[in-house]
Amino acid sequence: MNDPMARSRAMVRWGAAITATALALLAAVMVRAILYTPVEVHQGPAQKIFYMHAPAAWSAMLAFSLVGIVSAAYLILKDERLDRFAACSAEVGLAFSGVMLTTGPIWGKTVWGTWWTWDARLTLTLFLFFLFLGYLALRAAVNDPGERARFAAVVGILGLVLVPFIHLSVYLFRTLHPQPVVLKPSAPSLPSDMLITLLTSFGVFTLLYVGFVTWRYGIALAADLAGGDDD
Amino acid sequence: MQPDAPVLEVRGLTRRYGRARVLKGVDLAVQPGEVVALLGPNGAGKTTLLRVLAGLARAEDGVVLVRGRHPAADPLAARRAIGLVEHRSLLYGELTPRENLAFTARLFGLDGAAVAAAVERLDIGKHADLPVASLSRGMVQRTSVARALLHSPSILLLDEPFSGLDAPSAARLVSLLGARRAEGVAVLLVTHQPEEAWSLITRVAVLHGGRVVVDRPRPSTPAETSRLYHEAIGG
């Protein structure tokens, strides 16, 4: 396992396996959500999309936080693996925020009667999407690997610091998003059937994130090795 | 610091440029009062080496010691000790030589007298108040040298300082550097034509394939140096 090329192939294999497992589980969660979880009284069947929307949001936020934290670690340790991880996490995060941005309006149209509202969390998601895009565009625009890593790390850290500012300003701007339903200090207000489905879906999306990133990391490692030192 | 301890020393220095590893373990030491001519084919990493020594680029591996100390321990002191002339002028084209030097002086915490002295020393006088962008190559080069010498550094890193200079200006620069050498300033001179500063040079080093392959006292003639150089780079 000391051969980096073998390591990258192993990561691709593991990533693919984890992703496949997560996708199978996701299908199971969807079946449970659609067939076996009761229809929410006020929102109707459209509420089902929530089982995908909220966990995708969670994975995007997870990806974004890890980009920021790992970027800070990169600036201290200067380990190129951290930079590679941050890049992979950003790409995967972009995909998840894309899912969130497509499922959000579908739900919004049925429940709120409008495709888009500038509510706090939906807007934050949109910004995560833009920040991921900016981060990846910057990476693509810098040639020198060391410089690329340093610049990207700065943007990653600043982006994470920006999140509370966006959240607060948009929240004060106006909000009509449903209040957090699970992580309230009091007992969860979702019926337990729905809660189990939702929590399972959170787990599945986290696994999906792990699978995607592992897979992507393996590919990135192989690409770096192939492009490697011109000694 | 011992009397003849090197003022500038690198050991096992490595550095990439983009993906290519340009420096693969450079060892070099320069004593006070020495003028080391650093020769090497294009792309040998001479410019990269100067940038690392000047603190503009980080060494990936290996040790850099400026006056016996790691520059990171006191970066401001290390920068005060070093003067750099690059192939780029490092000047603002829209400002005049005098304004450029005055700005450098402010950054170094020097007063206006230093600027006036530098203008005098390099004979920039009659062009000192025209924008740098309108000056001849030689005059820009003189201003660059004045910029590097402004804060009286104890180490001079010079990348082809004679390029663009006419014979009188080159002679003037040689005598200027000679005076600095006599004061104990250490000079690392990257050049293609060591004969331009022949009387100054005390030692010759050749950088090839990312390593210093020759490091010896100056041979007696430029022809001998040239022979040595071509032998070293296998050309």
Place this chain on the structure above:
Amino acid sequence: MGDAIRVALAVAGKDLQLELRRRTALLAATVFAALVLVVFNFARDPTAISALDLAPSALWITLVFSSEVALNRAFHAEAEHGALDGLLLAPASRGGLYLGKCLANLIFVGVVLLVAVPLFILFFNLDPTTGWTGVAAVLVLAAVGIVAVGTLFSAMAVRTRFAELLLPLLHLPFVVPILIAGVQASTRLLAGRPLSEVGGWLRFLVVYDIVFLTLGSLAFSTVVDE
């Protein structure tokens, strides 16, 4: 700290000297700001939306886009002939260099605003006595925040391909919280509400400025030192 201030003043002084030497950038940015205001006036149906309703948006869009113009050229002079390396060779703290560039950009934006705001009052028929001390304070706090992040990103963007596109792409998400705070506060102030009513937004801007100026001072070395 005293050293950082000395360096910052030297850098800002040099940048202003350069600006005065060429003038074109400052002049172009000012004309650009005036044009944005004019465009904004015609980008509405006057029978449906009164000028007053649109006024704060016009003001803030003008500030944001003028700032992007200023920031885009902030490091051009440094990139030519390796002048930035000349700065880095000096025994000057990177935080000081960053603050100097910020100060120069802030003055640039300030000069543009000094022309744009009277035009804005004129074009939108506003009462120049209502709320303007408060709005001026909000504009300054907002400009500091915009410049704090923008200067750092500009130093990066200038070293990349497509610098002019990349800077706004990276920077505008960071401007939005400032924009929200600025529009909310200035709308109320222009409507004659007291300053105390927008205290929350002012505090928001102050915190933003402090956080990102601090981060910028720390991160500048990471950006410019190889």
